[in-house]
Amino acid sequence: MVFIPEATIDQLIQDDVPYFDLTTQGLGIGDRPGRISFQSRDRLVLSGTQTGARMLQRAGATVTEMFPNAKEVESGVTFLAAEGKAATLHLAWKAVQNVLEYACGVATKTAQLVRLARETNPQAMLYTTRKHIPGTKPLAVQAILAGGAYPHRLGLSETILVFEQHLNFLGGIEGLISQLPQLQRQVKEKKIIVEVKEISAALELATAGVDGIQFDKVPAQTLAEAIATLKSINPNLVTLAAGGIHADNIQAYAAIALDGLVLTAPYFAPPADIKVQIEPIVPLPSNNPDVKFA
Known part of the structure; x- marks a missing residue:
């Protein structure tokens, strides 16, 4: 595991959200409970999942599913998911996706060359x-x-x-x-x-x-x-x-x-193609869910 300090996690988020999410604020949907999920569109070697999970948690979401780095997944597999208020999920959305697409792209290319x-x-x-x-x-x-x-x-x-x-x-x-x-x-x-x-x-x-x-x-x-x-x-x-x-x-x-x-x-390497879904849920998730590590 590579040590990534909390300051780096904060910076990864702040690069995309210097103050607040104007769109979510303006639409008035911030308090609605929801779920975010990250899914592979191609066969991937995962990397950045722990970092992405920490970013989601730092933004205020609760991680409910996370696959570890180095795991190879087929197309269509959900490998990271979290629940929280819509404001939280939209705040972390693109920053986490960027990390995952870059990191998974590099990991997948590396694995191809090793193979x-x-x-x-x-x-x-x-x-x-x-x-x-x-x-x-x-x-x-x-x-x-x-x-x-x-x-x-x-x-x-x-x-x-x-x-x-x-x-x-x-x-x-x-x-x-x-x-x-x-x-x-x-x-x-x-x-x-x-x-x-x-x-x-x-x-x-x-x-x-x-x-x-x-x-x-x-x-x-x-x-x-x-x-x-x-x-x-x-x-x-x-x-x-x-x-x-x-x-x-x-x-x-x-x-x-x-x-x-x-x-x-x-x-x-070309960035991985990762699909992100954010959907409303009811009720708001518990503060202490059973996080699944596959």
Whole structure:
């Protein structure tokens, strides 16, 4: 479970409702009891359901049904529902729908990519980059986990990943290699991964003793020919492919004996198509209903 603070829940609602719902207020229907339900129009991998439920509760509704993240549902399944006053339900409606459509879209796309990769290689591991849509990080990370992938790197503070942009300040690969013993002493508990675009650079770094190589936009066929040589230099070398991996080529990369595939594609999946119904009910629901978790 990804921790999402209460302030984020409030902000997700406030983005759509800075003050009050003018339409519901003007129509005078705010006090009427009702029920809201969210239903899949296509086969989905769910994500954002707990967040959506918390948003509904924060708005004042009582959640009566909620399926967990990572559950796969068929078209037509109601996976989140709540009861409350019409004013409450309309206030939360679009904000919750937006969260669910984005999060379920990412989770479903992630699951599709994982499935494709594992059709070729059952041991394939997918990791996602930090290039999520700005402002969506907690929801995006939660969604890729629901889809069966893991974050490659959540922030600059947790791993050492040396890019060309760093090497430019070191005098290139040779400069990094000269600093490698000192860097290894400073961060004994961390792996040192270096991104390269050329196989020759990877061979040089593997010989020097780095812990891993991340290949950026290197064609799958080129990698297939090089991995065995790199593993003969260091059998424990971590090898990753990144850059431009998507549904059309993921199986070619999965077929190689890589330790992981690093993708951005899941974050930009089409949003899921989710149907929302809000209907009046009588009487007003109890304050302590039996919430069903499927």
